[in-house]
Amino acid sequence: MTTPPSSPSAAALTSRLRAAGCVFAEDEARLLLSVPQSDADLEAMIAQRVAGFPLEAILGWVVFCGLRIGVGPGVFVPRQRTEFLVREAARLSRPGAVVLDLGSGTGALGVALGSMVDGIELHSTDIDTPAVACTRRNTEPLGGRVYQGDLFAPLPPELRGRIDIMLANVPYVPTDAIDLLPPEARDHEPLVTLDGGLDGLEVLRRVAAEATDWLAPGGSLLIEIGDKQRAAATDAVTAGGLTARVVDSEEFYATVVIAQKSPRPVVEAREIA
Ligand SMILES: C[S@@+](CC[C@H](N)C(=O)[O-])C[C@H]1O[C@@H](n2cnc3c(N)ncnc32)[C@H](O)[C@@H]1O
Known part of the structure; x- marks a missing residue:
């Protein structure tokens, strides 16, 4: 025995x-x-x-912005550095803001923003089935709506032009750098959660190209990037028709592009005869 x-x-x-x-x-x-x-x-x-399994996946939760957020197996574990993006988003949000969390993973960013700003209308999307299930568990009890698919594709059309705050911590690790990640990420988080393509910005470029259509006038898009990606990320966002600035936090060791849609419809300048 x-x-x-x-x-x-x-x-x-x-x-x-x-x-x-x-x-x-x-x-x-x-x-x-x-x-x-x-x-x-x-x-x-x-x-x-x-x-080598990530501690948070074993425990089934992570503390993010002071909240205990459920983490399902095979779902990206929210990083502490991303709290900076959420705090910047809270500064730009008004009560009742329409919020989209793109590539939501556990849904932590939307849940955390909802704890900081009253009455947000939260929508979340992810392409990966375990992430969608996890976001549902974490956000639906709070009234969030969750869609599965490629970036904006699964969103209801009536959201077009209504989003005040778009949170986008989408994959931004260059393919070549995946092997350099700690084993917890490299071996236990799905590639779709990490791999941003050749220069890490392939998903970001697709987000930037479509964001303008979905943002409300004056709406903001916040995207986490690596420190060395600031110039290329800013170019991608401005090419999509948004203004952009980059903010950094020493405390969180994080860099975020904040892009904004013009508050008024753009009127084309007419040539004066
Ligand atoms: C770096 S993880 C971040 C997750 C979450 N935003 C966070 O910060 O904890 C990126 C997430 O984007 C999702 N994703 C990757 N490509 C996507 C796509 N084309 N459309 C929607 N979601 C995508 C992944 O499944 C993953 O959950």
Whole structure:
């Protein structure tokens, strides 16, 4: 007969996680031990973590903007740096704003913005089935609507020209750089969540090309990028007919392009005879 494993102490678990390469081993040990569960289930979770699965996927949640957000298997884990994009979006939002979260993953960005701005009308889209299911679980209880498909394709036509705030943390890692990502991302997050094509900006360019049609006059599009992508990303956004500025945060180690649609319809200059 085998004896069921007994709970390790925090110190023993920290050493085990550290030996497996977990940088924040002490914090992770505390989180794993805080989950009420049997010793056998705890051991299974530890074994997954030691094998390299992202902690948040094992726990089933992540803390984002101070909120506990559900994370499903195979869904991109929201990064802390993306809190900067949400905070910038909150500064630009008014109560009741119509918000679109493009490439929503867990849906964390929309949920977090909804906790900062009263009464938003939240719409989210993603192409990946596990992400859509996860966004549904996290946003539908709050009144969010969720669509599955390629970028704007699944949106109801009546949203065209009505979106005040568009959140777009879409894939922006250049294909060649995927191999350099930490194993948690490289081995456990689907390629569709990470791969931004040759220069990382292929999805962003498609977003920028179509955003103007969907934004309300004066509406804003916020896109997270890598520090070295600012010039090419700004070009892509202005080519789509929006004005653009780039903001950075040292605290979050994040860079965001904020693009805006003109508040008034553009009137073409007429030649005066
Ligand atoms: C980097 S992850 C970010 C997820 C979420 N926005 C966040 O910050 O946690 C990018 C997301 O975009 C989705 N995605 C990639 N290409 C897409 C496309 N063409 N149309 C819709 N969603 C897409 C992926 O499935 C993934 O969930």
